[in-house]
Amino acid sequence: MKVLSFGEMMLRLKTPGNERILQTQSYEATYGGAEANVAVSLALLGDEVSYLSKFPNNPLGQAAKSTLQKYGVDTSKILTGGDRLGIYFFEKGTSVRSTNVVYDRAYSAFSQVAQTEFDWPTIFKDVDYFYFSGITPAISPDLEQAALAACEYCKQQGIPVVCDLNYRAKMWSPEQAQKVISKIMEYVTICIAHDEDFEATLGIQAFDGDSSRGIEQKESFKAAMKQVQADYPNCKMVASILRNIYSVEASQWTALLLTDETFYETATYDMHVMEGVAAGDAFGAGLLHGLLHDYSSEKLVKFALAASVLKLTITGDLNLVSEAEINQVMESNSGARLAR
Template sequence: MKKIVTFGEMMLRLKPQENERIIQSNQFSALYGGAEANVAVSLSLLGDHAQFVSKFPDHAVGQAALGTLRRYGVDTSQVLLGGPRLGIYFFEKGASIRNTSVVYDRAGSSFAVSKAAEYDWAQILADADYFYFSGITPAISAELTQAILSACQFCVNHQIKVICDLNYRGKMWTPQQAQATMNQLMPYVDICLAHDEDFEASLGIKAFDGDMSHGIEQKDDFISGMKAIIAKYPNIKTVASVLRNIYSVEDSQWMALMIDHDQVFETPIYQIHVWEGVAAGDAFGAGLIHGLVKNYNPQDCLNFALAASVLKLTISGDLNLVNEKEILEVMNKQNGMRMMR
């Protein structure tokens, strides 16, 4: 079985009840999540060997986070223990014209203060087939940027595929900082995921005008941006993107594009009523990786990834708690509105 290693931070997620605002709520539900951890859980639920690499505090909260990963079958044998705390983020679910928002409290976490030298990539990646990281992790610290760089260099020397989701976060760094850092890492990447503002903020490549109400109509611009990534970094053979028309927090249309070895692929458009709009990009990435692991053809790989992504929009929390059969049913439009008995 092929092995996928993901590297990043898992955090405690605190969410007010229902659609309450943070400033009014006196109760918060507690869950755990984080981009690379979300991908690992999705892959494990799809039957793949997913290993998550990070650093957690060695106390009850850290153990609870570890327990979440283990509950869904993720390999946590390379999670380091120690340091002061687990990062936290507060998730405020939007409604109608009020956007969903996030407040980070992650400074000084065990992962954020960890050093590049703590991660023994020769041991961690010894039997890996894929290495996955997102742009969130190098945004945390220079040490973690160096850790990713070391991992990528090992991968290139040992024929391990590197997958990067640009995943730009404006609350964590500026476009100038992101571009300076990502330009160091992209020469090692084989497969790049780029959505919406990722192109310009992370790589300085124009592909999207910023208006989320008509992303799908900008398909040609996205394709041009994807081709520009491949031209700038010829080591990258595959670029995939999700395009969206967002009309409100609850209602939107989704489709996806991919360039794979110079061929362009696209999915049908899904009309979606969103329950919770978080981590759908992570679900997309996991779906794409699963398709690669299973040797799907490029079109099926992209269709599967988008079906996984839109299913995540119907599930609360960070984790895409669906299996391969459920994704295939959406992808092949077999389930419709039937009750599953």
């Protein structure tokens, strides 16, 4: 079975160590982006995955494509054109100083793509699952329409749609997000939402904003997940990570999965975080991998969270781990339990 992942890949420039952008004189250059991160994870797990985006025909675009190819992602669907690759600057926080991201993605090749450039019957001819995040429709009106058109085509063809709502306040407002995501959710088969994603994108409150006690709000998360399925009957599965974040480095992570009117819960991991970026993408990839291989619901959420917490130990956007490593983490912790 093959997955198509749809989104923007960017050049990531990170300050060394914990230096601030204001003080640094050099940057570590890598490549990443939500949907690209998922594609690489799936390829590393041995799954068939292709990536849909648009890259400029210059060395940066070529380097981004080479990064995907190096890890086994099919890049044959990527469009070429435009003037630039999007960039984001990453400043790692520490202790009480939060990690910060600065986007420089305006007028990127992907943000300037026209919805008419996507030939959906050709793009989806060998696809079994479609994955994208809420970041993609936030980039431009054309990508909003493209995401919606892709979802409509998937419904016609019976292709499951997996969407990580992935709200980014620096890209759009809750009002804008809710207007768009409410349309897209009519087609979503599997929904992933964490923390403020529920309220910002769907207007459903699951989380009061206190990141130090997300796990303690488990019941409100469960109520929100039930509400998602009540509002969007096509959504057969809702998954969410719950966290208690005490500082940039210290946090606790657990996860919930709702499917067939039953909740599945994982154990809680006490984490010392090396770099708190793209763990949600790793979770989404883990969930998709389990779906592709018919994991039980219990194993599905356990595997996804194990993949996610492993990402917290790795620098860069990409979760460079194997299935064996994820299984080792999953099996070394206490098992997920069934909660009705």
